[in-house]
Amino acid sequence: MSNTELPIKNNKLTVKAITYSWYYNPLALKEIEIPVVPNTIVKPTELLVKVHATSINPVDCIFKGFSYGFINPKNKIIGGDFSGVVVKAGPETNFKVGDKIYGDVLTFTGRGSSSEYILFEPSKAIICEKIPEGIKFEEAASLPIVSGTAYQCLKSYGGDLTGKNVLVLGAGTSVGTYSVQLAKKYFGAKNVVATCSSKSAEKTKKNGADIVVDYTKNSKINELLEFVKVNGKFDIVVDTVRDESVFDYFNALLKPVSENGILTQVKGSYTIDYSNLKLSQFLPSLKKLTNSINFKLGRSPYFVTDILLESNKGYGDAINKLWTEGKLNISMDSIKNAYTDYQEAYDRVASGKASGKVVMKFVQ
Incomplete structure (x- = not known):
């Protein structure tokens, strides 16, 4: 994907993201601006990923449930789990444009995964792995946490x-x-x-x-x-x-x-x-x-x-081995439209009624 195809203006990437500010407010779909590096878009250690799907976890509900508006940023992007396609790759990342990846970018800074694009350093992500051949984006997004x-x-x-x-x-x-x-x-x-x-x-x-x-x-x-x-x-x-x-x-x-x-x-x-x-x-x-x-x-x-989930060497190999041997059962509750059903997805997880993972699709 060329730079001209990306929604970038004044060295900022404009994306739609699922956000929250205070614990008592419902989720909201808002446009968020993410600063990028001029010309290259990414730093040598960064990836820009077009998100296909994300999933909601109890920890996301915890972060929102204890969120107060004076903690920056004001508009926090919910989520950590994601799956998508690399559109820009820094030379030090060990990934390339077109790679299908999944992972978890949950942080306390408020820039989560439930966004049309995410920009992050894979070396600092809790999980960042290539999707095993044959796993759907929705399934991959349900796995990490x-x-x-x-x-x-x-x-x-x-x-x-x-x-x-x-x-x-x-x-x-x-x-x-x-x-x-x-x-x-x-x-x-x-x-x-x-x-x-x-x-x-x-x-x-x-x-x-x-x-x-x-x-x-x-x-x-x-x-x-x-x-x-x-x-x-x-x-x-x-x-x-x-x-x-x-x-x-x-x-x-x-x-x-x-x-x-x-x-x-x-x-x-x-x-x-x-x-x-x-x-x-x-x-x-x-x-x-x-x-x-x-x-x-x-x-x-x-x-x-x-x-409490940390980066673990060998995790990706374990998932890949089970999948390629036909031994991995991926447990999913439902798949929602990220642009319209985000509050429904959140409420299902928060209520404890989900049986398996609730996934939100950005690419329909």
């Missing part, structure tokens, strides 16, 4: 998971969906036990879970204890929903840190409703604080770590 978080949870084990026991709490969530798949199909876990509701049981089994436990039943802990009697303790627990009931049974369920045992807990709210956020929803529980203090004082052999 949730599958990246799942990958990070499992990598936190710090060793080979081949032949190990993995417990995924909240396998019906998007992060849980990919945690099950990656644990079984990529990291080679021997046993993947997953908790979810009955409506997610069939999907969870297809994703690779060996045993599915209905968390809504009072027998959940007993079923986990029965598994341990036969198969041994869990090497890693991936908690995607802050289900801390297992804290009371560490001695029976989880291997101690001396045997590489670990519980990874995804940061977030205790509830799945992000439409009316309160700070108390995100504070650590007494159980967690007590465990943390006891572990640091050497009184507890069980390690609990918080997971």
Whole structure:
């Protein structure tokens, strides 16, 4: 794409973007000006991407829910996940014009992904990868934060998971969906036990879970204890929903840190409703604080770590391998028109009613 084809005037790129300013205001589609480098448009380390699709995540709802107008910029672009095509590539980026890419550019600066074009440095993006052949733009945009978080949870084990026991709490969530798949199909876990509701049981089994436990039943802990009697303790627990009931049974369920045992807990709210956020929803529980203090004082052999998505080497290779082998199930709830249905997309995620990812298409 030549410079003359881009909506640039006075070294500023004018784009339509989905924005917000205050927490209580609805989303709005506005024209935003993005400063660019004269002539080259991009710096040597930057990419300019024409966005085809983005997706909404709970973290986007959190950012908006705690947004106050005096925090710059006034018009913040929502979102982090994206997929699109490179239209300008700096020579130091390792990408070229025409590359189909996906990733996550979530930042605290307010320039998110839900825009017709995005300008960013791929080396500073949390995720920036080429789209595996055959994955649609909408599917690619649904992947980064949730599958990246799942990958990070499992990598936190710090060793080979081949032949190990993995417990995924909240396998019906998007992060849980990919945690099950990656644990079984990529990291080679021997046993993947997953908790979810009955409506997610069939999907969870297809994703690779060996045993599915209905968390809504009072027998959940007993079923986990029965598994341990036969198969041994869990090497890693991936908690995607802050289900801390297992804290009371560490001695029976989880291997101690001396045997590489670990519980990874995804940061977030205790509830799945992000439409009316309160700070108390995100504070650590007494159980967690007590465990943390006891572990640091050497009184507890069980390690609990918080997971907030970071750049992880090997993530792109893992997704590409599962996809090319036909083992990746991409979980999507719905696809919306980015120009007209952005508030509907946001509300569906914020309400906790989405089953899979909600994606917004910019290129129709």
